[in-house]
Amino acid sequence: MSTKPDRIIIVGGGLAGLFCALQLQPLPVTVIAAAPVGQGASSAWAQAGIAAAVSSDDTVENHVRDTLMAGDGIVDEDIIRMMASSASARVHDLLQLGVPFDRDLAGRLQVSREAAHSHNRIVRVRGDMAGRAIMQALVAKVRQTPSVTLIENACAYQLLADANTVNGLIIRHADGRDQILPARHVVIATGGIGHLYQVTTNPAEASGSGIGMAAQAGALLADMEFVQFHPTALDVKADPAPLATEALRGHGAHLVNKAGERFMLRHDPAAEMAPRDVVARGIYEEVMSGRGAYLDCTRAIGKNFAQEFPTVYAYCQAAGIDPAYDLIPVVPAAHYFMGGILTDMDGRTTVNGLWACGEAASTGAHGANRLASNSLLEAVVFAARVADAIRQLPQGTSVSQPDIMLCKVRSRPDYTAAMQQLRSVMSRSFGVIRRQDQMLQGLQQIRQLARHNDNPVFANCLATAEVLAVSALARKESRGGHYRSDYPESSVIWQHRSMMTLEDARHTYNFLAETA
Structure with missing residues (x-):
């Protein structure tokens, strides 16, 4: 029996993951969610709505221009133009799924304005309930979709890869069992990193573990220094x-x-x-x-x-x-992460068979600072593009699913205290305002936590924190969500995106340690 079936696994039960699963039907998809699906997802907490140029006095070009300005010089213009152009279609997809977006008396979508938008273009639900309403509609639809298999209350912690190609992943259930799932495609949609900070609007599941899991498999990460504080x-x-x-x-x-x-x-x-x-x-x-x-x-x-x-x-x-x-x-409060796993316009990462969408991905759409309400838009646009790209690939001969390997593993050490230490370090050294001496001290503390850690889930969180720390140290300027009091001005030399693997970060750390 084949050990690499045409299984598609989506890691993450938020907006990006569920929308991708629905767009992939009728192809069979397995969704891994760390909490009951729809819970523990930052998407459900999004209050404002989706940015979309749907009113008669607005245009895609206006939306693009506003995003370029907010992104502070490093937005990928091709990406945001594609995203803004897709906004209306994705909003109508959500309407068809039952999302009750606000309408005016004439039945037109009602839109409001947020900071740095030049026009009213935020499509909302009852003022501040868009995220909750969208997730309720998606969860209901996913639970009714026979092509989607849900594995809830399970944490994916290791990608299996050979010759830079994904073969599957390992997940851990709440009762301590490890489960090995072979797969041809793995989509990371695990959300952002807000819970790495002491004050955050994000749920505990947004700890950067999916990004770190991809990093440990060799994936290239991008724009990791850019954290938006609401x-x-x-x-x-x-x-x-x-x-x-x-x-x-x-x-x-x-x-x-x-x-x-x-x-x-x-x-x-x-x-x-x-x-x-x-x-x-x-x-x-x-x-x-x-x-x-x-x-x-x-x-x-x-x-x-x-x-x-x-x-x-x-x-x-x-x-x-x-x-x-x-x-x-x-x-x-730590709110949104512009960095993440580097992807192309279709959500492909630098590891074959590994895809990413939503906040876990770094597409270039946000640059150094996200324009309000572009996050939910990015999630649905790229989730759909990942699904379209996978559907267009040869799916091969349908095979029976192989026996899933289950084994009882030794108890994983609790990392609650260590996570609190990490959150304190991140807030103190890599928060709203940053400075080289504080960041160097913080990076050393992250590495010390890594040396004493033997929990694989926390190892992924630490990997994300380490690449973020090194990226922040490397960018010697202030731009968007990255502000350094020792380099308070932006520099044309740094007017570009940053990209780094975990291995790159560790080589850089060694250099910094030797020269400090």
Whole structure:
């Protein structure tokens, strides 16, 4: 019996993974989800919506131009033009799947604006419930689709590859069993890295493990230094931190400090509607100075808050805040990762048979700083392109599925304490503002954690953190989501994407250690 059947495995139960699985039907697909499918997915928490030029006064070119500006000089223009051009079709795909996007009285899609967008183009669901509504529709459809097999509460931790070609992967079930799944195609759709930071809007599953798994298989990673910190997470000591959507500022809410000063006017003429990295640094400065940062929605939204933004309202109520009358304390939080596994326009990685889409991939669409609501768009556009590319490949002769190898393995050491140490290191050394001495110290601590680790899942998280750290040290400028106080200006020398393998990062670490 063949040990390499025409099995397609998708690792990740979020928007990108589920949309890809549906686009691949009727080809049989196995989806591996670390939590019950749809849960533990950052997509479900996305509040604003999908960026798409669907209104009569907007164009694809406007969308492209706004993305190029937000991406701070290193967006792949061919990629974003393709993505923006595909937006309307993908939104209509989601409509057909049952996503109840908001419409106006004439039945047209209703759109709103977010920071750094020149036009209203955010397609929403009930103001701030787009992610949840999209995921509910996809989960329902996937569970009804016979070509999709779901393996839930299982963590993929090692790719099997030979001669730079994927043969399958190993997953671990919650009861400690390891399962070896042969495959011809593996799609990584595991999301981002937010949970590597102490304050994040991301669920625990967004720990960079899928990216690190690809890195350990030799895949080339890209733009790993670029982490977007959402300016306005609720500062209520929750983990993950609840998100106060950018749409609040789009509706006229102001940022103020304890003295009531609109401090963002000191940083950018666009004030609250400046690019996210600018707003995040402005808020970070106020918080670190002790002046505090608050979102004032009392006049712009006021008594309509509960109806217009029910998700944020519920978060506030849980923290004892009434946003119709009270200021909302906010803090920057690790939110979105522009880096990841390097892919081409169809989601191919540098390892044969390995594909990536969604936040785990680095397509070049975001450059140094993601334009708001381009993330859900990227997920569905590239998930569809991965599916189309796989479908066009020769599928070979259909074979029976081989016996799946299951074995009881020794207990994997708990890495909860080590993960907390890593999150502290990442926040201190590779957070909103970075500096060489702090980053060098942080990289040494990451390597020390790696030397004492024997958990394969945590090893993937550490691999992701290591490449991010080295990439941040290597880029001696500030651009987009990467800000260095010792190199506060951008440089034309660095106006390009960065690419690095895990092996490259370790060679660079050795050099840095020798010359430090």
